[in-house]
Amino acid sequence: MKPxxxxxxxxxxxxxxxxxxxxxxxxxxxxxxxxxxxxxxxDFYYAGTYLGKVKNGKFFPSFNLxxxxxxGEANKIVVxxxxxxxFICGRDVFRRGVVAVYGSRRKGAYTLVLNEFGECLxxxxxxxxxxxxxxxxxxxxxxxxxxxxxxxx
Amino acid sequence: MSGKEFFVNRYEQLGWKFKDVELRQxxxxxxxxxxxxNLEERLRSLGVQLExxxxxxTGYWVSSSKVSVGATAEYLLGLYSIQEAAAQIPATLFTAxxxxxxxxxxxxxxGKTVQLADLMSNTGVIVALDIKKRRLAALSNHLERCHxxxxxxxxxxxxxxxxxxxxxxRILLDVPCSGNFAADTEWFERRTLKDVERNAxxxxxxxxxxxxxxxxxxxxxxxxxxxxxxxxxVNMDWAIKHLNLQIEEIDCHGQKGLTDVFGSQLDxxxxxxxxxxxxxxQGFFVCKLKKRAxxx
Numbered sequence: 001m002k003p004x005x006x007x008x009x010x011x012x013x014x015x016x017x018x019x020x021x022x023x024x025x026x027x028x029x030x031x032x033x034x035x036x037x038x039x040x041x042x043d044f045y046y047a048g049t050y051l052g053k054v055k056n057g058k059f060f061p062s063f064n065l066x067x068x069x070x071x072g073e074a075n076k077i078v079v080x081x082x083x084x085x086x087f088i089c090g091r092d093v094f095r096r097g098v099v100a101v102y103g104s105r106r107k108g109a110y111t112l113v114l115n116e117f118g119e120c121l122x123x124x125x126x127x128x129x130x131x132x133x134x135x136x137x138x139x140x141x142x143x144x145x146x147x148x149x150x151x152x153x
Numbered sequence: 154m155s156g157k158e159f160f161v162n163r164y165e166q167l168g169w170k171f172k173d174v175e176l177r178q179x180x181x182x183x184x185x186x187x188x189x190x191n192l193e194e195r196l197r198s199l200g201v202q203l204e205x206x207x208x209x210x211t212g213y214w215v216s217s218s219k220v221s222v223g224a225t226a227e228y229l230l231g232l233y234s235i236q237e238a239a240a241q242i243p244a245t246l247f248t249a250x251x252x253x254x255x256x257x258x259x260x261x262x263x264g265k266t267v268q269l270a271d272l273m274s275n276t277g278v279i280v281a282l283d284i285k286k287r288r289l290a291a292l293s294n295h296l297e298r299c300h301x302x303x304x305x306x307x308x309x310x311x312x313x314x315x316x317x318x319x320x321x322x323r324i325l326l327d328v329p330c331s332g333n334f335a336a337d338t339e340w341f342e343r344r345t346l347k348d349v350e351r352n353a354x355x356x357x358x359x360x361x362x363x364x365x366x367x368x369x370x371x372x373x374x375x376x377x378x379x380x381x382x383x384x385x386x387v388n389m390d391w392a393i394k395h396l397n398l399q400i401e402e403i404d405c406h407g408q409k410g411l412t413d414v415f416g417s418q419l420d421x422x423x424x425x426x427x428x429x430x431x432x433x434x435q436g437f438f439v440c441k442l443k444k445r446a447x448x449x
Contacts, residue, residue, distance in 0.1 A: 045306045045308050049303050050297050062297055064302075088229060115226060145229035148294055
């Protein structure tokens, strides 16, 4: 559970997870509900809500976990439609595409990237303070939902 | 016993005149995720024109689109799934899915698993099985994308489902089948009657195991995308004679099941099954089964 809490902390977010409902398999973390906990067997492949995996000592969050973090207090930026499209294509975010900032604006901080509807598209790292000039990349893309397409290739 | 002429002749004997069809792309809205999000309007603003599928509550045909509907943010966020229109029917035939323990016995790549989760509003439990481990990755991606939280996935052959030691009140058997020409342009070159017979045997084995896992008042929905009666009506006739099952009446798009198959008379209740010959949708077969009262 620690990798998940540490990951959330990087976004200035707190997440309440019931340790008794968490299961781990092959470095992958899943959150169950009571019904699933009652029925689950050890040899499961996937269970409940996938939260992310640890690989080579590094935590890779699921998009479920990012969406959970985005519902609460956390570093977030909201981007316009064009920036949202570019972001899910794997591109970075320019200052001119940012329409709102919540939480940290500091260079080096991690931030969730939301579209105009408040839906979490992924996350990135602030490369320039979010008060930078319009033409500067302010958030470097680390992970975005376009990954679902890239996984299938 | 193969080739286009052979199969087309069979279809004519069954009362359907062969015609080439062009499948329409369809999507299904994941209501649990899309509720209150004005999805139709959002897609329209992207240049996606939708047309309601008349026999589905949450299904739409894509009339035209300026973008790939499999690459929009709305798709990647799980607000909708791409799912052939006829394939959207089986999951809707269950009664009262919420809070139930459901088996999806041949689940990958997961289109119907996600649909079940949506119909269950993520309540209860779906146990999803597939025999091919490689296909479980696609199933898992599908579950993650659509924020499904009530599924347990196992790498398990549906013919071994009783190893789970669980009783299910709803079982979806979207069984492996021979497919149909509408969904596979090389179907006639690829398929033989032997394939059909082999699949029919496999389907009977899966059905038999499913009955062993079904609670006394439970429901099985059986479906294939095959047009071949051996995998459909003939198997259902076998099931009611050998597995103490009865076929329930269902109200859905399509025609009555065949009861006269190449001169063989099947049980009259087989007409409660639904057969869909290819037209706007692919070919499809679906029916609902319950344990026969008094023989549980």
